[in-house]
């Protein structure tokens with residue numbers, strides 16, 4: 001019998017995430033029955049597929065051959081280790097060797113890309129904290145201190161009559177690779193994709209320490225955000241909460257100006 005694990009954490013392995021079942025939408029009637037009894041769901045990171053659910057009396061497969069899924073042993077080890085109930089802060093980083101191998105498979109010269117952009121590979125944390133929901137009512141996952149800081153920032157803005165919307169927080173290497181897979185399947189070249197998407201492994205979103213912010217009625221990830229009252233408020237108050245703009249105008253990485261993208265750096269970093 002499994003004790004009920006905490007429902008406020010996403011536990012991470014290189015290929016598979018363990019989600020609190022209560023935060024997932026059922027995609028079929030069978031899923032709905034299983035999910036209503038489950039504590040955790042094992043999700044393939046590349047496409048979000050539900051592989052299996054953890055019920056009080058055992059694991060129920062949600063896909064054929066889920067036991068042979070790449071990386072399944074790492075995910076099952078986490079369940080066995082009881083690590084889900086008491087994650088130790090700060091979360092350790094997962095190794096980056098897998099994303100390095102996949103960049104090579106994509107045909108991306110990682111060294112040249114890093115040299116050109118001045119960006120480094122960003123590791124994923126071993127677990128993330130539920131930080132509320134984003135503007136689309138999806139769970140917002142962030143690194144633990146970042147989650148706390150974001151909630152403080154959001155509340156402080158609200159007291160000043162400013163509504164901040166989270167648009168996107170943590171994103172995995174595999175999620176970003178999935179974007180590349182889909183665009184290449186549509187015939188886009190690697191260079192064409194890189195012109196609008198960061199290479200998998202090189203986004204600050206992988207760390208769970210960065211999030212994209214918008215305001216009600218504003219389009220996500222748009223330059224126009226810098227003309228809003230929300231942006232003016234952030235410029236003045238975000239640094240006091242540990243958040244800084246990662247890509248201001250004329251940043252040394254050659255990344256376009258991103259007034260929506262903020263990164264948490266605590267005072268001790």
Ligand SMILES: [Zn+2]
Nearest residue numbers: 205211212261
């Ligand atoms: Zn961003």
